[in-house]
Amino acid sequence: MAPPPELMPELVEEILLRVPPDVPACLARAALVSKPWRCLLSDPAFRRRYRAFHRAPPLLGFIHGYFAASARKVPLFVPAVTPSPFPQRALRADFAGWCVLDCRHGRVLFGIPGEGLNLVVWDPTTGKRQGLPEPPVRRQAYNAAVLCAVRGCDHLDSHSGPFFVVLVGDGNGATGSHLYSSEAGAWNASADLGSISFAKRKPSALVGDDLYFVLAPGDIILKYNLGKNCLSIIHPPEAPGKHGDILLVPMEDGSLGLARLKCS
Template structure:
């Protein structure tokens, strides 16, 4: 007697689920799949499947667009969302914008969440779900001097819970401080500290640029009047450390402004910690490497002359106005236009023409159109 024939692949519920989980994480993927038949529609609209789909693509979400706004003018403007994808994956601009009657300042985006300074509180906003959580600053953290980052929890409940990491230079001692908020406990943890790199310099500060997540660590730029460093917060060990930036990435002794603009990035060729620097029209890509002796150092990789790719004039200049860590993509402004520059492989795409200085906060997450 012959064994019963195996069910066709698309009739096997478990196998079909695994196939649909591997659809591209674009806004139109699940809505299109739901049109195939009633069975597919029931499966793709199941909240449990939607959670699995988002978690499956957590490390490769698309860049839906970016937030921007003028945060220091009255009347206060909303935090605008501008989409970057084309139809049918384009998200309506107003769908993810935030109206407010107060002065909001975006600190960064990650894992579908936006961290906002709504002085004197923090606001954690989920634009897709519409959820908002307000947090009081922990003692010793001045909202005007602190910087922070938000991320989903790494545990199984990571789709629901989140963490906020704040960093600041202590006003009373030469130390850098960090504190972690967990939505699971609803409380701030203990203070974490490390000495400032410049001893008793009163000018040491954490820059306002958003943190960048590389591996299990968050990185911020810190600077005083003579040098620039990276502040690393290890999420696994909940510890702080300071490391120097690549050679010659120093600040002006009087203004504290960098001669070269730079940002932390995912290093080329398999990841790890990297730095993107811009000087004039030249882009340099650096990578942090550890030798056989266990000593870590910076190694310069590629150098790209962007004036040859972007048709820039002698009056133009380059600054880094944003970085999308999941897509390894930088927003560069020439003074007249903003370009999205994919770093690996190296590709450039004009985003818009503008002579207005603005900060761009990339929003990378899995989102189904129509939700």
């Protein structure tokens, strides 16, 4: 029998465009079928169409710190897809003892224990690490967030672009914020609250140009505006009865949501 006719390249592209992104290995296997398929899948124009077609990127997993047998925190990547795109053994070995502070827009922010305040931004896709200069805050009472610095970016391919790190902590007798720009390579002047509070190591929330952190005592919410470089305070609503820690959640309508964790 004669071999079946080959699909036209336009049809192949339309079929591959509809491969679901929640299993990245499917596209990798498709690239091994033939040289034309590999050229198509590696074409930047196809990748742009693929991201636009599927819109929101899939959740590949999350990174958290757990206590190993040595009582040291070890970052662990928990995959939401199979197989995991990041090797577990390398992550544990290379980042043992590091503290996971934030993960956003394709980057992970770590704090490294030591005499000073050492922060490192890691791109898990490329493996690139970038250490930051030490900011003028106390290393025991701070929290930080990392985010893309490109306005209007869809954050589907932010790995090679500039980034910001916003740090909130106690320095010079007042709670203040500090902004690091990867383009400038330095921290800017701080915006102070004028009072002393302690930033909790809880995930921050980004809503528009505003970053939100949780302070102690009282679960006070600190709002930092990126454009104006200013701080403001929001008192959380009272919860009836006994409640747990407050958690900040970006809502789909562009507002800030609050959740409380009761009994893990």
